[in-house]
Amino acid sequence: METxxxxxxxxxxxxxxxxxxxxxxxxxxxxxxxEYFDNQSPVDGxxxxxxxxxxxxxxxxxxxxxxxxxxTWGKTSATERSKILLQxxxxxxxxxxxxxxxETVENGKALRETMAADLPxxxxxxxxxxxVIRAEEGSATELNADTLSLIIKEPVGVVxxxxxxxxxxxxxxxxxxxxxxxxxCVVIKPAxxxxxxxxxxxxxxxxxxxxxxxNIVHGFGPEAGKPLAQHKRVNKVAFTxxxxxxxxxxxYASENLVPVTMELGGxxxxxxxxxxxxxxxxxxxxxxxxxxxxxxxxxxxxxxxxRLLVHEDIYxxxxxxxxxxxxxxxxxxxxxxxxxxxxxxxxxQYEKILSYIDxxxxxGAEVLTGGGPADSVEGGYYxxxxxxxGHNKMRIFQEEIFGPVLSVxxxxxxxxxxxxxxxxxxxxxxxxxxxxxxxxxxxxxQIQAGRVWVNCYHDYPAHAPFGGYKKSGFGRENHLMxxxxxxxxxxxxxxxxxxxxxxx
Amino acid sequence: MxxxxxxPAAADILSQLKAEHGxxxxxxxxxxxxxxxxxxxAKGDFIIGESDVLLxxxxxCDFWMSEDQFEYWKHTHLTIDVTPGRGAxxxxxxxxxxxxxxxxRLFEMAEYEQLPPVHMGPLATQ
Numbered sequence: 233m234e235t236x237x238x239x240x241x242x243x244x245x246x247x248x249x250x251x252x253x254x255x256x257x258x259x260x261x262x263x264x265x266x267e268y269f270d271n272q273s274p275v276d277g278x279x280x281x282x283x284x285x286x287x288x289x290x291x292x293x294x295x296x297x298x299x300x301x302x303x304t305w306g307k308t309s310a311t312e313r314s315k316i317l318l319q320x321x322x323x324x325x326x327x328x329x330x331x332x333x334x335e336t337v338e339n340g341k342a343l344r345e346t347m348a349a350d351l352p353x354x355x356x357x358x359x360x361x362x363x364v365i366r367a368e369e370g371s372a373t374e375l376n377a378d379t380l381s382l383i384i385k386e387p388v389g390v391v392x393x394x395x396x397x398x399x400x401x402x403x404x405x406x407x408x409x410x411x412x413x414x415x416x417c418v419v420i421k422p423a424x425x426x427x428x429x430x431x432x433x434x435x436x437x438x439x440x441x442x443x444x445x446x447n448i449v450h451g452f453g454p455e456a457g458k459p460l461a462q463h464k465r466v467n468k469v470a471f472t473x474x475x476x477x478x479x480x481x482x483x484y485a486s487e488n489l490v491p492v493t494m495e496l497g498g499x500x501x502x503x504x505x506x507x508x509x510x511x512x513x514x515x516x517x518x519x520x521x522x523x524x525x526x527x528x529x530x531x532x533x534x535x536x537x538x539r540l541l542v543h544e545d546i547y548x549x550x551x552x553x554x555x556x557x558x559x560x561x562x563x564x565x566x567x568x569x570x571x572x573x574x575x576x577x578x579x580x581q582y583e584k585i586l587s588y589i590d591x592x593x594x595x596g597a598e599v600l601t602g603g604g605p606a607d608s609v610e611g612g613y614y615x616x617x618x619x620x621x622g623h624n625k626m627r628i629f630q631e632e633i634f635g636p637v638l639s640v641x642x643x644x645x646x647x648x649x650x651x652x653x654x655x656x657x658x659x660x661x662x663x664x665x666x667x668x669x670x671x672x673x674x675x676x677x678q679i680q681a682g683r684v685w686v687n688c689y690h691d692y693p694a695h696a697p698f699g700g701y702k703k704s705g706f707g708r709e710n711h712l713m714x715x716x717x718x719x720x721x722x723x724x725x726x727x728x729x730x731x732x733x734x735x736x
Numbered sequence: 737m738x739x740x741x742x743x744p745a746a747a748d749i750l751s752q753l754k755a756e757h758g759x760x761x762x763x764x765x766x767x768x769x770x771x772x773x774x775x776x777x778a779k780g781d782f783i784i785g786e787s788d789v790l791l792x793x794x795x796x797c798d799f800w801m802s803e804d805q806f807e808y809w810k811h812t813h814l815t816i817d818v819t820p821g822r823g824a825x826x827x828x829x830x831x832x833x834x835x836x837x838x839x840x841r842l843f844e845m846a847e848y849e850q851l852p853p854v855h856m857g858p859l860a861t862q
Contacts, residue, residue, distance in 0.1 A: 497768025580821025
């Protein structure tokens, strides 16, 4: 046994409880129906913990608790809310290494990513929103000598938040931090594929967030997510997911006449102009890495740069380096600090990605590297980083595969690059790489996407707004403008005139 | 000649779901986490719009997709299969611990020419 442990290079799997409960009104509450489901790790298929299989009655309890808490939380000062957000950030920071291991076991992503990206970004997002609400001001406008218009922002109330599984803690943070900062109370439905890490986090946060301000209800989409999205006493719904569920949630929101925000995925183009290969220098190396960013998080990112557009004159030279860099990606146990790419999040995700690799081959796309499963850890869901060469009308260029699959094509002119980039249903992210100072501004402006990374990719600072054009959704996340998606405007229109209007 | 079929394993799950939920429908999703997957709902739960295309029926269930997505899919035959998994959407099979998924193949030219035209927009009975 000891010999075996010595050859294992990965860090320890964290210890989990045998089961977790819903977090409602500041207490850990078993599901009303008493049922639990198994949450298995995509790393090796092992059981993480049993999670509550909640239904409408559990969602009702959580909404009741949130509505009750809102009576006081909605009136707390920005100072008080800011202090609590900072305390949350401190707890995450103090437990960063532990939470990173939890997130890796839960989602399958490599520890180096949870350590360097997921968890540090969570810390920073809470601190950012703690900061901005201290500096914010409303407005007072004197409309005429006797009339003053005061604009005051008020929280919308109780928010239902449906969280995806690709960044379980970070995506929860993107929704939680601004909602709490704005003074809203929250009912969260974590993804059923990755429900445990947020339960672990809120065990650490006990005593910090007032009871009922954040409520977590676990369960399956049709049984717990749907009643939350339909709930008559939820004042806003924030959703990250796909187009059909997005439409369904808007349909429910239309019944209740409440606002929604939607983040619905993409098929992001990553454009490399001829000038990037003018020199074989640091920047060229950065460009090569920028093209290989499709493999970050195993490709399970809404903004995965899954369409690579390369100027035809530099195609051979550039792709030789991109393929070599892709082949150098170290697959392995996600808890091994040297592993660069871990497991896909679930078996169904794994099967779906393989079905897309199959259709890519059928449509005649050429496999440049990868092209099938990988056998990193027995029982887990691993796929080789894969590059296809083809054209933009192929299904692998048009559909979000949500895996480490890159589709590359060439262009001759900037106009053609823009035309291919925009020939997609989606408009979430895009990358543009060039040494030409003029086109660095003019071409990104022509790309129909909410976030265009220029000479960089996959950077998500808290103070840069993020969201989609076209079928990638609407509303924004991050940045202080996000606060307004959780608030409404109260206008006090005050007359200081003593004179009547004279109508009656 | 049909545009959509399903595997025996998927048919099995579908009949279990019909017994529990009554008549069903499918809408093919695009994009993001649980996307690019067929979503199974109680018939009428998802409101079909003028921008939706009816690809056909499988075991009595209408199979829909948005028109713009269909533009990129129309040259492929779709087979609904099922795999163990958890999913993360409102699709009805998820509590059974399985997830529907699409397997695709290219139509032969001769098949493609025989395909009936698709229906656009809500059906009169809905």
